[in-house]
Every structure is written in C-alpha cells, then in structure tokens.
C-alpha cells in the first residue's frame with residue numbers, strides 16, 4: 001500500500017481539479033461545510049464534523065424532479081432524461097475529498113435505500129459520477145458516539161482512504177478499481193510504504209480502539225427494543241416525547257435520514273411549474289397524516305419513538321445496515337438537548 005505526505009495533498013487536489021470537480025471540507029464560521037473548492041489549499045482535512053453531511057451532494061435538500069409547461073397541451077419534462085444527468089446537473093465526475101469513516105457508513109446506508117430498496121435515478125446518476133476519498137479522524141468530538149455504533153473505521157464504500165499515521169503522513173488504503181486508477185494517474189504524489197510505516201499503522205489503529213471504542217455497543221439493541229415498545233422501560237418514550245419540540249432539525253442534519261416530500265410549484269400564470277422533492281422529517285407533526293386527515297402517529301411520543309426504532313432497529317433488521325452512524329450531528333443541533341447515545345445507554349440499562 002502507498003503513502004502520501006501531508007504537504008503533497010493540496011498539490012494532489014490541484015492536479016485533480018484539472019479533471020474533476022472536487023468537494024471537500026472547508027471552514028465556515030468556526031464550523032465546517034462540504035463545498036466545491038477551486039484550490040487544493042481550501043480542503044481542510046483536520047475538521048471535526050461538518051454541519052451537513054456529504055449526503056447533500058447526492059440527495060440535495062431540494063431537487064427538481066419534473067418541469068411542466070402548458071401551451072396547447074400539458075408537457076412534462078423529467079429533470080433526468082434516459083437516466084443520464086441533465087445538462088444543468090453536469091456530467092463531469094466529482095471527487096468528495098476527506099469523508100470521515102462514519103459518513104462513509106452513512107453513504108452505504110443511502111446506497112442501500114436509493115440503489116437497492118427503491119432505485120432512484122436522481123441519486124444513482126450523481127453517485128455514478130462520484131469518487132470518494134476518505135480520511136481518518138484522530139480524536140472523537142465530545143458529541144460523537146461512533147465508538148458505540150462501531151463506525152470509526154470503515155472497510156468499504158470508498159475509492160481511497162487516507163489513514164493518518166503521524167503528523168506528516170497518511171497511509172493510503174485502496175477500496176476500488178477507480179481508486180487504483182487514481183493512484184496510477186497521479187504516481188508522483190504517492191510513495192511505497194515500508195515495514196516501519198506498517199508498524200506505525202498498527203500502532204495508530206490500536207490507539208484508535210483505545211480512544212474511540214465505548215463500553216456500550218449496539219449489540220442486542222433490536223432485541224431490547226422488541227421488549228421496550230410500550231412496556232419495561234416504556235417511560236423512556238414519554239420522557240422523550242415531552243422533551244422533543246418536533247422541530248425536525250435532527251433529521252435535517254442526519255447523514256442517514258432519507259425521507260422526502262414531493263411538492264408542486266406552479267407559476268402564477270398557471271402555464272408552467274415544477275415538481276420537486278424536499279427533505280422531510282418523521283418528527284414533524286403532520287408527517288404521518290394520510291387522506292381524510294388521520295394521523296397515525298398523533299403524539300410527539302409516538303413520533304420520536306418511531307425515529308429511534310427506525311434508526312436502531314428497523315434499518316438493522318432490513319439489511320444489516322446502520323440507521324445511525326454515531327456522527328453526533330443531531331446531538332449538536334437538537335434545541336431540546338436530546339442525545340442519541342443517552343437514549344441508547346438508557347435502553348441498554350447503562
């Protein structure tokens with residue numbers, strides 16, 4: 001496996017920019033956002049957590065699905081034609097440079113949903129044009145709980161992964177043929193690893209287990225939740241329901257939430273408009289309202305209980321895929337101070 005020196009990374013990004021669009025973590029108001037960069041130096045690999053996850057690139061907050069026009073006849077035009085990206089979407093490949101392991105796990109969850117369970121051409125077209133270069137975290141942020149979810153390392157879902165082994169060097173793990181092609185396309189930036197580097201990698205991975213792993217794990221959670229629905233520790237749900245404000249922010253920042261609503265927007269002339277999808281949240285009061293006005297999750301307790309079950313039980317049962325990757329964004333964003341890891345610990349009786 002090869003190595004890359006830290007000071008060569010911005011130069012590598014500069015080189016990649018000649019062929020790809022590059023999106024990476026950049027500082028914004030003392031926080032970080034994934035944004036398109038025009039120079040390698042803009043990518044800041046020492047970030048902790050981005051405000052929104054890279055999900056927004058494949059599944060944007062608002063996305064036009066269809067445009068329509070009425071002259072003689074009503075005409076509909078899909079935003080994607082023949083499953084290929086439209087001109088406005090662009091067809092250049094892009095690299096997401098510097099994705100943390102937890103967010104790569106989250107992309108795998110979205111892939112399952114949008115590429116297998118309900119194949120979604122809008123998602124698939126962007127995913128097909130993407131390359132993912134991961135980067136390791138060196139310290140868990142206090143809001144993160146990837147140690148509980150087992151997501152501080154990742155073995156697939158990336159083309160290359162840069163594991164930092166000391167202040168100046170990254171060990172490069174190849175995760176796909178596309179990743180291998182990147183190494184061959186930019187040979188001047190990489191060098192061969194040595195026995196000494198391997199030793200450093202072993203040491204770093206061992207230290208990581210010590211820093212990140214938690215005494216609590218998700219093992220057995222689905223079984224415990226089977227028992228908890230409205231008995232045993234059923235008061236958990238009442239407590240959460242009383243605290244939760246139903247603002248939906250936790251879903252908006254979550255890298256694995258994939259619910260959306262579809263809305264029409266018609267111009268005042270009534271002659272043209274569009275259909276778009278927008279992110280939705282199961283914690284909003286009207287999320288489960290159906291025809292006739294019936295709400296099958298009428299209380300905040302039933303709504304937050306559903307979210308926790310979806311994250312910690314249903315997704316795991318559906319295909320061994322994580323509904324929560326422990327990124328901690330909901331912990332940071334929740335105005336009511338609800339913390340997912342506290343809920344997990346309570347369910348586990350810790």
Ligand code: SF4
Pocket residue numbers: 250253254255256257311323324325326327328329330331340
């Ligand atoms: S539920 Fe919270 S901690 Fe889990 S993946 Fe979503 S935002 Fe991250």
Ligand code: SF4
Pocket residue numbers: 243244245246247248249250251283333334335336337338
């Ligand atoms: S962010 Fe907090 S208060 Fe808002 S819906 Fe989510 S859990 Fe409830």
